Amino acid sequence: MELLKLDRVGRHDNFFALGGHSLLAIRMIAQIQARLKIDVNVGEIFTHSTIKDFAQSLKKNDLPVLLPIRRIDRNQPIPLSFAQQRLWFISQIESAGRSYHIPFYLRLQGDLNRNALRWALDTVLARHEALRTTFYVEAGTPFQRIQPWETLNFKISETDLRDHPDPESSVRAVLQREADGRFDLERGPLVRAHLILADNDETLLAVTMHHIVSDGWSMGIFRDEFISLYNAYIRGEQSPLPSLAIQYADYAVWQRHWLEGERLQEQSEYWRIALAGAPSLLQLPTDYPRPAEQSYAGAFRTIFLDGDLTQKLKIVSSRHDTTLFMTLFAAWFLLLSRLAGQEDLVVGTPTANRGRPELDPLIGFFVNTLPVRLDLAGSPTVSDLLKRVKTQILAALRNQDIPFEQMVEVLRPIRSMAHTPLFQVMFAWEQMSQTMSALDGVAHQSGPAIHHTTSKFDLSLHLNESEGMISGGIEYATALFDPAT
Incomplete structure (x- = not known):
């Protein structure tokens, strides 16, 4: 009911007929896993889409216990996730680079508080190690390097178009330039922010990330956390965001161990036959x-x-x-x-x-x-x-x-x-x-x-x-x- 924002859900109601979709299905499965500590595949809700059928499928199936992802020692060499590894190799191709940039903007109208904006951005970067990650190569193998927040020196660039005769076309040009600008995977940072002063009452915050440290879901997290932190600063409050149990580096190490053995063999066999x-x-x-x-x-x-x-x-x-x-x-x-x-x-x-x-x-x-x-x-x-x-x-x-x-x-x-x-x-x-x-x-x-x-x-x-x-x-x-x- 909480996910679907409904007052009542019946046992025979269909999850998708009530407004459910793949994003909500993923979140529902994550909540079930967190509460019941069992490993449930998101495909189950598509196959058993009523509350009654889904509950019965959980009872019938001998579902494995959900083992937690644990924090790793940051002093050891940190491997790339499988997705990062492929994208790292693709990024070595000159023509492929800009294809893996994720641009995003906020168009802000009103009395923007620069200090609140700066604090909100800094806090998000300090909170997420992925945004402070660069990559280095040792013996032909790429590894992750997490830069401490204290030494990051993240800069926000700025363009003032308030006196420009055609500010809107110039805004589009700056956004395009920001989206296309090169990233250095070794030196970083792999996220950049640019303030565009369109007129006295309008400012755009353009943020671009490299796909190797982000994805579409991540951009939603970035947006929501930035807004929440900006508001907290305006109200004189501390960060309202809960601490993160793990970081992306922990996931990358866990993924490589988790996909060993029987699970890898079973799913590999499916794809071998299917394709x-x-x-x-x-x-x-x-x-x-x-x-x-x-x-x-x-x-x-x-x-x-x-x-x-x-x-x-x-x-x-x-x-x-x-x-x-x-x-x-x-x-x-x-x-x-x-x-x-x-x-x-x-x-x-x-x-x-x-x-x-x-x-x-x-x-x-x-x-x-x-x-x-x-x-x-x-x-x-x-x-x-x-x-x-x-x-x-x-x-x-x-x-x-x-x-x-x-x-x-x-x-x-x-x-x-x-x-x-x-x-x-x-x-x-x-x-x-x-x-x-x-x-x-x-x-x-x-x-x-x-x-x-x-x-x-x-x-x-x-x-x-x-x-x-x-x-x-x-x-x-x-x-x-x-x-x-």
């Missing part, structure tokens, strides 16, 4: 020949589905016992199949990978990518198509613990510098919370107000629901596709 014989390349018709080496240059076209169409999609989803994410994913699969003339497709989708209760409040690079394979042979009906998509997504979620990097090692696909392994097209259903606390004395809004100039894949469909409507867009590789396409 056996899968096509190595989705043969979409392109406007230009594929370069011998992936360029990562990209652009973005926006998409908007009005409230009426969004509601009809929800009705279809409810009728076929799927989620809106699954229905949209099915439509994306169908479109790609018709464009490529292929019935066997693999499309990637990100998952938050925060099933552990300790990970919920941490900033860091946790997100994992799941390659979902779908067979569209036999001209399936809408009902059959949705069943196939749901089956494949649930199976992937049950085996989501193995990092994408490990999947690639297990499967050993034919590698090419021209495209990414296993899949070249993504579908991202972004369901971060749209609500924000208020800043005392300052009106604000947030967003990633920049033009996309990079693309990690051939095509990536990014969608989210807000205020009863679906919006987002397609990120595409400009080396392959013309904007008119």
